[in-house]
Amino acid sequence: MAKNSDISASVIKRLPRYYSYLEDLIEENVERISSKELAARMKTTASQIRQDLNCFGGFGQQGYGYNIKALHNVIGSILGVDKEYKTIMIGAGNLGKAVTSQISFEKKGCRLTAIFDIDPDIIGQTVAGIKVLSIDELEKFCKENLPSIAVLCLPKDNAFSVAKKLIDLGVKSFWNFSHFDLNLHFDNIIVENVHLGDSLLTLTYKISC
Amino acid sequence: MAKNSDISASVIKRLPRYYSYLEDLIEENVERISSKELAARMKTTASQIRQDLNCFGGFGQQGYGYNIKALHNVIGSILGVDKEYKTIMIGAGNLGKAVTSQISFEKKGCRLTAIFDIDPDIIGQTVAGIKVLSIDELEKFCKENLPSIAVLCLPKDNAFSVAKKLIDLGVKSFWNFSHFDLNLHFDNIIVENVHLGDSLLTLTYKISC
DNA sequence: GAATGCTTGTTAAATTCTTGACAATCCCTC
DNA sequence: GAGGGATTGTCAAGAATTTAACAAGCATTC
Numbered sequence: 001m002a003k004n005s006d007i008s009a010s011v012i013k014r015l016p017r018y019y020s021y022l023e024d025l026i027e028e029n030v031e032r033i034s035s036k037e038l039a040a041r042m043k044t045t046a047s048q049i050r051q052d053l054n055c056f057g058g059f060g061q062q063g064y065g066y067n068i069k070a071l072h073n074v075i076g077s078i079l080g081v082d083k084e085y086k087t088i089m090i091g092a093g094n095l096g097k098a099v100t101s102q103i104s105f106e107k108k109g110c111r112l113t114a115i116f117d118i119d120p121d122i123i124g125q126t127v128a129g130i131k132v133l134s135i136d137e138l139e140k141f142c143k144e145n146l147p148s149i150a151v152l153c154l155p156k157d158n159a160f161s162v163a164k165k166l167i168d169l170g171v172k173s174f175w176n177f178s179h180f181d182l183n184l185h186f187d188n189i190i191v192e193n194v195h196l197g198d199s200l201l202t203l204t205y206k207i208s209c
Numbered sequence: 210m211a212k213n214s215d216i217s218a219s220v221i222k223r224l225p226r227y228y229s230y231l232e233d234l235i236e237e238n239v240e241r242i243s244s245k246e247l248a249a250r251m252k253t254t255a256s257q258i259r260q261d262l263n264c265f266g267g268f269g270q271q272g273y274g275y276n277i278k279a280l281h282n283v284i285g286s287i288l289g290v291d292k293e294y295k296t297i298m299i300g301a302g303n304l305g306k307a308v309t310s311q312i313s314f315e316k317k318g319c320r321l322t323a324i325f326d327i328d329p330d331i332i333g334q335t336v337a338g339i340k341v342l343s344i345d346e347l348e349k350f351c352k353e354n355l356p357s358i359a360v361l362c363l364p365k366d367n368a369f370s371v372a373k374k375l376i377d378l379g380v381k382s383f384w385n386f387s388h389f390d391l392n393l394h395f396d397n398i399i400v401e402n403v404h405l406g407d408s409l410l411t412l413t414y415k416i417s418c
Numbered sequence: 419g420a421a422t423g424c425t426t427g428t429t430a431a432a433t434t435c436t437t438g439a440c441a442a443t444c445c446c447t448c
Numbered sequence: 449g450a451g452g453g454a455t456t457g458t459c460a461a462g463a464a465t466t467t468a469a470c471a472a473g474c475a476t477t478c
Binding site: 217219220254256257260270271272273 | 464465466467468469472473474475476
């Protein structure tokens with residue numbers, strides 16, 4: 001069993017997939033599954049599943065397979081779903097609203113505590129039960145609440161100044177939907193970028209093959 | 210120079226990134242760039258960039274580097290942005306609206322020609338200049354217009370029946386935002402899945418390292 | 419227009435990732 | 449409770465990917 005920091009990026013990338021498939025199986029009231037069956041579902045190989053899971057310890061049993069609920073819990077805990085990272089969202093336009101409604105932050109170890117926008121028409125609206133605040137209140141809020149994750153759903157042009165302010169206020173982790181390259185401008189932050197457009201280009205590429 | 214089908218998935222995954230960075234450089238009115246400089250921007254290695262680009266042919270010049278506009282065009286063309294795939298969207302809720310407003314389909318070789326929803330409150334709304342149609346009109350529309358790409362922004366529970374209908378009507382490519390696993394149920398289709406939740410879990414994992 | 423310096427395309431080495439194989443071990447049936 | 453069948457954890461081989469190195473060639477300067 002390796003230290004977390006030794007786990008390769010390829011494995012990490014797959015963990016959320018395992019987690020999701022296991023969730024489906026729980027919903028279907030399946031109790032156990034073998035690496036072979038899971039591999040068939042996920043269109044991967046049994047070998048890879050066993051290898052991946054073994055990075056974190058032996059969760060299976062010979063002749064039986066894996067207990068789905070237990071495995072789901074373990075992977076969840078590796079991914080940090082049992083944490084409660086204070087999370088704020090910047091931008092409550094179409095994208096911000098979609099992310100807020102689509103993603104269950106709670107189930108992923110995040111607690112969405114505030115949403116900010118710059119548009120007077122949007123400020124004051126209620127999104128997922130949270131009243132959208134003016135971006136002017138960002139500094140005060142951060143000083144009082146010390147959020148750890150910021151979700152950036154704002155246009156590229158505003159991203160730099162907002163990100164700089166957030167970093168100065170101590171925010172270290174960003175879920176970045178904006179087209180702004182945080183890593184290029186800031187160091188010592190943790191960023192997960194979402195490039196929706198890339199995914200569509202990958203599709204059009206595949207079509208042309 | 211290899212045949213397209215010989216290009217590895219790792220390279221393909223990076224092409225849209227190159228494309229996007231080159232777009233930024235064009236906006237900055239930069240004319241040329243070396244693999245070394247581009248690598249610094251993208252936080253990768255010059256070697257990898259040269260290796261990747263060389264899969265498709267020698268676009269650079271020794272002692273000079275790469276002409277940004279020319280390279281941008283070539284990669285765009287590899288990715289298929291000069292095509293005009295007829296595209297329809299299923300689901301015009303928050304997510305559908307966000308995708309529609311966020312993504313420039315035109316710039317990515319896709320022409321969004323219709324949007325469908327099941328909700329009477331949403332049907333008739335205008336989204337990105339397109340009037341949302343009832344899902345009941347889907348069959349008629351497809352028979353008349355033969356779309357090639359369907360963007361699925363609908364809940365998991367409705368996804369199977371809609372996807373089945375679309376496949377029967379000849380749609381072969383899917384940009385799937387739903388939590389439904391198309392590959393598990395259908396063969397001979399091209400699917401690009403978007404798992405937003407995975408990305409957040411990756412972030413929480415990174416934080417805990 | 420020759421010399422210098424830079425940067426590519428390409429090859430080879432190194433590393434990482436995936437797959438296959440099998441002994442060890444556990445479940446389950448009879 | 450013993451035997452048969454199944455499935456894991458793990459190791460090693462095989463692929464694939466990434467990195468490093470360098471000759472070839474072009475741009476730029478003097």
